[in-house]
Amino acid sequence: MxxxxxxxxxxxxxxxxxxxxxxxxxxxxxxxxxxxxxxxxxxxxxxxxxxPSHRSLLAAIARTGIIDFVGVVRPILADATTPPRTRLIDSGEAYLDFAHRRPAMFDLMTRHDLLDRAGADLRSLTLPLMADLHAVVMEGTAGDTDDRLRTLALWASIHGIAVLASNQAFALYPGIPTPDDTSGSGAATARALLARAVDAHLA
The missing domain is CATH 1.10.10.60 (Homeodomain-like)
Structure with a gap:
């Protein structure tokens, strides 16, 4: 049978x-x-x-990673029971964790030179996430000015920390536990860096 x-x-x-x-x-x-x-x-x-093209295949692959990433970060940003500063730091930690666990996918997801206009409607996923980030930044500043440059600057800072950690570049700076690993003392360093970045842009 x-x-x-x-x-x-x-x-x-x-x-x-x-x-x-x-x-x-x-x-x-x-x-x-x-x-x-x-x-x-x-x-x-x-x-x-x-x-129809190699780039369209890459875009479809990247979409799976973006869906996973958004599924982790958006709930953190949306948690209205948590102060904005904490949400921004926590979402930054999730950003670093994704880059650490899935470095190749993280790299592909940010390759706009390959993915722009390649299909898969990636902006339908990324633009709402950026809108959520901006809303939390504005909530944290309690400002009346719709300062999108502030949000972009914060995102650039968090992304820079994630890239440097993913590439183990922090090992070049002696004297502190490197945030390349998302556990133990390295995680404490990563959170401290994220807190500095958030505070600098919310000030």
Whole structure:
């Protein structure tokens, strides 16, 4: 008697999953159309039916990471029971944690040179997140001026900390536990850096 049939996911989803696996294992440069096809176990021409270009495939892969990232950060920003400053620091910690756990996906998600106008409607995910960040910044400053440069500057600071930590660049600065690791004393350093950044931009 035959066992239960194992259903394969739809082809498009199968290709995206294969791309995510390659990305996380070997980085952006490994995610080519042929490599994704081999990983998915399909013909080399199969991806072209779903992704007209290499960039559109990368955009679809990036979308999965952005969805995961937004799913973690937006609830932190939306928690009205927590003071704005704490929400900004906590969301910054989530930002650093994602960059630490999934460095290749984090790298791809921020490669606007590759993803801009490549499809997957990524801005429908990122713009609401930026709007949430801006709302919390404005709440934290209690200001009447819609100062978007303040929000952009804070985001740039948090992103810079995440990139430096992800690249282990803080090891070049002696004398403090490096925030490259998100546990123990490194986590305390990361939170202290985030607190400095938040306070500088809320002042």
């Amino acid at each position: 035959a066992g239960p049939q194992v259903l394969r996911p739809p082809m498009r989803e199968l290709l995206i999953r294969a791309g995510v696996e390659l990305l996380e294992e070997r980085g952006i440069d490994a995610v080519g159309v042929r490599a994704v096809s081999r990983r998915a176990g399909v013909s080399h021409g199969a991806p072209r039916r779903y992704f």
